[in-house]
Amino acid sequence: MSDTSADDGEEARSEPVAEPDYDGAFDAIVVGAGLAGSAAAVTMANDGLDVLMIERGRYPGAKNVFGGVLYTPTLRELVDVSSAPVERYVAEKRFSMLSETDETAVSLRPGEWHDPPHNDSYTVLRGEFDRWFAEQAVDAGAVLLTETTVTGLIRSDGGRIVGVETDRPNGDITADYVVLAEGGNSLVSEGADLKKPERAENVAVGVKEVLEFPERDGVIEDRFRLSDDGGVSYHYFGDGAVGDAVGGGFIYTNGDTISVGLAYSIADARGRQPDPEGTLNAFKSHPAVAPLVRDARTVEYGAKAIPEGGHESIPQLVHDGAAIVGDAAGLVLNNGVHLEGTNMAVESGYLAGEAIAEAARRDRIDEGALRSYPERLDESFVVQNLERYGWLMDRVEEDRDLIFEELPHALADAGAEYFRIDREPKERHAEEARDRILDTVGGWRGAAKLAYRYRKVIR
Ligand SMILES: Cc1cc2nc3c(=O)[nH]c(=O)nc-3n(C[C@H](O)[C@H](O)[C@H](O)COP(=O)(O)OP(=O)(O)OC[C@H]3O[C@@H](n4cnc5c(N)ncnc54)[C@H](O)[C@@H]3O)c2cc1C
Numbered sequence: 001m002s003d004t005s006a007d008d009g010e011e012a013r014s015e016p017v018a019e020p021d022y023d024g025a026f027d028a029i030v031v032g033a034g035l036a037g038s039a040a041a042v043t044m045a046n047d048g049l050d051v052l053m054i055e056r057g058r059y060p061g062a063k064n065v066f067g068g069v070l071y072t073p074t075l076r077e078l079v080d081v082s083s084a085p086v087e088r089y090v091a092e093k094r095f096s097m098l099s100e101t102d103e104t105a106v107s108l109r110p111g112e113w114h115d116p117p118h119n120d121s122y123t124v125l126r127g128e129f130d131r132w133f134a135e136q137a138v139d140a141g142a143v144l145l146t147e148t149t150v151t152g153l154i155r156s157d158g159g160r161i162v163g164v165e166t167d168r169p170n171g172d173i174t175a176d177y178v179v180l181a182e183g184g185n186s187l188v189s190e191g192a193d194l195k196k197p198e199r200a201e202n203v204a205v206g207v208k209e210v211l212e213f214p215e216r217d218g219v220i221e222d223r224f225r226l227s228d229d230g231g232v233s234y235h236y237f238g239d240g241a242v243g244d245a246v247g248g249g250f251i252y253t254n255g256d257t258i259s260v261g262l263a264y265s266i267a268d269a270r271g272r273q274p275d276p277e278g279t280l281n282a283f284k285s286h287p288a289v290a291p292l293v294r295d296a297r298t299v300e301y302g303a304k305a306i307p308e309g310g311h312e313s314i315p316q317l318v319h320d321g322a323a324i325v326g327d328a329a330g331l332v333l334n335n336g337v338h339l340e341g342t343n344m345a346v347e348s349g350y351l352a353g354e355a356i357a358e359a360a361r362r363d364r365i366d367e368g369a370l371r372s373y374p375e376r377l378d379e380s381f382v383v384q385n386l387e388r389y390g391w392l393m394d395r396v397e398e399d400r401d402l403i404f405e406e407l408p409h410a411l412a413d414a415g416a417e418y419f420r421i422d423r424e425p426k427e428r429h430a431e432e433a434r435d436r437i438l439d440t441v442g443g444w445r446g447a448a449k450l451a452y453r454y455r456k457v458i459r
Helices: 035-046 126-139 187-191 219-224 266-270 276-285 342-361 372-379 381-389 392-398 400-418 426-441 443-453
Strands: 026-031 051-054 069-071 088-098 103-108 121-123 143-145 150-155 161-166 173-180 203-212 230-237 247-253 257-265 297-307 322-324
Touching (some): 026 161, 035 051, 035 126, 035 173, 069 342, 126 143, 150 187, 173 342, 257 276, 322 342, 342 372, 342 381, 372 381, 392 400, 400 426
Parallel strands (some): 026 051, 051 143, 088 230
Antiparallel strands (some): 088 103, 150 161, 203 257
8 A cells, every 4th residue: 555656556547648629628627636636526526517637646645645534524425435445443542742751641532433433533545545535526527637747827818717737748728717736735826826835934844654564463453452443543742752843743553554653843844853754763763652663664655744824824715717725725734632634625625616616507707706615614614723723833832842842751750750659658749740740830820821821722
């Protein structure tokens, strides 16, 4: 299984290459057959539009890197997910603070997550999942053109976007509507001045390895205490996870592999931090992580940028003739507790697809034709969640030393002290544990201030 390799020997499932007669044959063109692109394509094709999806990879997902857990509340409204290639449902979420040598963790295993739809959270490998999702769009009537890179947009004399330029010979293709679903590295949208490049402080670097165990049977189940198809989603913070950077590490269980990776501020990645690969190796060597990955062999490595500017950095979503969706529109929630982009990509693709289908039904190609997309997105969980957590990363940056370095040490020390077995009365250990934490946060006043600063996390 590969979600990063473009050369796994499998046949690309594509239609014949772009010929001049493709030009003008479609109502809508979707740039990128990732989650947002396929969601838009399936929505429009279901509404009877002629849709062309253009994907630069050998097949959809061939070039996609993510953690990851796929969140499916919108997806299962769009397609029959019973045959989707998912790895495991998430049965446990675990949050760990790591200092160089310690781990302090909280784990959640609600019984209801074992029951369908499993809290709409499944581990997937994108090389398989994206291909399957694009096939659903093809089954609905869309045409998929792979190994083709969109290199620019075509504008009419009046400035309306009326198609795309591709790297194929005679590769210009016109259509009434264009959906830009090209992901975070949105060169087409930026090249056409539809959005500005993301500021470095709003971009995280994501690195991920897929690891395989030589003796496969039962290793994952034993190490992660799993039964049936349940899996885990482990999240790690603190300097034991990502050194001096703001960010975190993760481990997700797949069917017979695990995904291990990091996501942290790219500004830190350029500064004092070792390179991403070195940081990932250090994370895998942490005493709390090493036993989980022992003897595993790396079968894939990938790195990718994650836009995490939140609500503030959402660009103008509709332009005359075009809509921007998914990561290309900066729709990712990454606040340390939640890393959610898949659900936002599918929701935005779906809403943009609906807006275009409605415009096509009314024969509207005017500038305001796609307005319902940003309007509905504003009311959806996507914008509401991005707005709700917009403040959090700024606060975390201000408190970075406390959160990523001092607290992981203090919590580990306090825990060790509280449970210390010796001949002293427990009261003394409890006091010392309490004092260790209070010294770190600035006493009771400091603790109260901190709780107040972060009150919106649980409000
Ligand atoms: C390390 C990491 C971990 C993550 N973990 C999670 C997680 O656990 N859960 C979660 O919900 N989200 C996670 N995310 C975020 C999530 O992966 C994204 O939000 C989601 O993939 C966005 O989907 P998309 O369709 O907008 O973009 P993408 O998935 O990036 O798809 C874009 C597609 O467009 C194609 N393309 C790009 N440019 C062109 C072009 N010019 N011409 C033709 N095709 C083009 C690409 O090949 C690709 O197939 C993670 C991201 C990273 C990097």
